[in-house]
Amino acid sequence: MRTTPVVRRLLLALVLALLVGPAAVAVPAPALAAPNADDEGGTKKLRDALEAAARGHIDAQRKLDASVKRQKQLAGELGDVEKRLSALTEQAGALAARSYRLGRLGPVTMLLSSGSAEELLDRVAELELIAQRDDRALGALGEARIQAATAKQAIDAEVGEQRRQVAVLAQKKRDAERALATVGGGTSGGFVSVNSPLAKPAPRNADGSWPSESCSVDDPTTSSCITPRTLHAYQQARAAGFTRHTSCHRSGGGGEHPKGRACDFSAAAGGFEDRSATGGDKTYGDRLAAYFIKNASRLGVLYVIWYRQIWMPGTGWRSYSGGGSPAADHTNHVHLSMY
Template sequence: MVGTTTAQRRRSALASIVTLITAFALLFGASAANAAPNAPDEGDDKSLREVLEAASKGHIEAKAKLDNSKKRQGELAAQYDALQQQLVALTDEVGTMAAESYRLGRLTSVTMLLNSASPENMLERAAGLDVMAQREGRNLRALNEAHEQAARAKAAIDNEVREQEKQVAIMARKKQDAQRALAAVGSQASGGFISTTSAAAQPAPRNSNGSWPSESCNVDDPTTSGCITPRTLHAMNQAKAAGFTRYVSCFRSGGSGEHPKGRACDFSAEAGGFKDRDATGDNRTYGNNLAAYYVNNADRLGVLYVIWYRQIWMPGNGWSSYNGGGSPAGDHTNHVHLSML
């Protein structure tokens, strides 16, 4: 009887353990499945990442508006130049018509009677002066309209100049925001990673005005069971096409930054996956080249920022030192981090 009781207790304890394991699996299974098994724990500073994201996004949006304004200004300038040429031609033509009208005299009953040798001559002269008057009226109306169009074009150009000044000021403020946030954690300008041999990526789709379309996390992430944005997938595929084919992990359900939004990827410096050690030799060269690739193609792809080997690159701010806490994952010395708009 005692043996039976002990066996029952053992079975009951085993059942409890199985139940707990099942509960944990159900609770955390989705999160574990959504991330790569050896995805790096970057130890994100949430407040810092939020400031950097806002600063980079604000800079990129202002830059797109600035570029669009410059494009419109160029179109308006061409229109204004064409109108100026039209004004010169119309002014000359109106002047010629005025001189001819002055030489022949205006059509009145007196001039017709005094200067006409015959009734037929009088009618011919009347018809000629009437045609001249009509032409002169058309030219004068065209001249006035050209003047008004030129004035409107000039006012539109002035508006574009003011818009550009506004966007330049916004870009300056966003740069200051980023610099203050980085300075608060001991960061300062650095040399970064530069390559003049990076391949040119195929540009990601933009709106007709040059801005970046808003995207949600609605594309299957090929590196996890999560999701990423179409622009993030495009950036990852472009890097692969350029020869950067080592291990990648994008979506993570937890943490701060862009990973949970499907707008970030971590690229291992080593071919076999993320290792808890600083990249050296060929692995570090791989990371250097990949970081440079994304910086050189930032405007084509919609890059928000890049972190690699204790340095961070942001549009408008360039490379700055980056302290992630000392670990290879936190300092990003074992992987390149890419964040996208």
């Protein structure tokens, strides 16, 4: 039986392996599949707590920002009203002074001071015009006073809203710190770079909030689905040069993966490996994490986990211990969770 060159090479490699032992044949370790829910460390309770705290912070911050913006607009409107009110008050004072000096011209006075019926009619018409002008001025003054009072009440309401949202932000920060205390939680240097490129912002609602999204678009990294905002973040990262292997949707477990709102980005060029990233792979992960942090408000980032650290909008970078393995400690991949 004749053998092909490929078969002969395989037979030769087998003979050599049998003669000199398994150590003589170097077989590269294959890249691992994406971490599963159990591998990634942290409990469902922890992931749910982190999601709730991050979402609460983002919502409260948006409301606070909107209230501050609204207060600034109201202050400008109040300033304009107060200027008009000052001018109208001065005008009303002049009218009052004139009325005090001359008194109102009554019918008897007009009759006595008029030389003829025609002059009397002219005086009546003139008096009517003056009365109409005075009434308009006084009406505008009253309206301006009402507008000023309304603007002040609205500003007071916005200040109250801001106090409430600041309290919510403080509470959400405490919630996050309490949840993270079980997996480290101490402050850390984190990964930040002013040189990170800017991402194209994801669409928002008219009031600045994030649209509610479901797992409705094809996941380019698996055969399942992700949300449009998650797809946008994935595409923006790739456009910025972060093109190494990524896995987004994953069934089972808690967190955002099953909802299509999370992606794992391998640090190694060949895919997920069961070892902590070093050298260029570590630098790649550092840069990717910094990219997502710089663009968190543009993309709708809930939190990022990388190299035993976690970033959340209310806490910044904190230490994070997932259990000791490269997958659980996120030392072989960057985890991104989306709003």
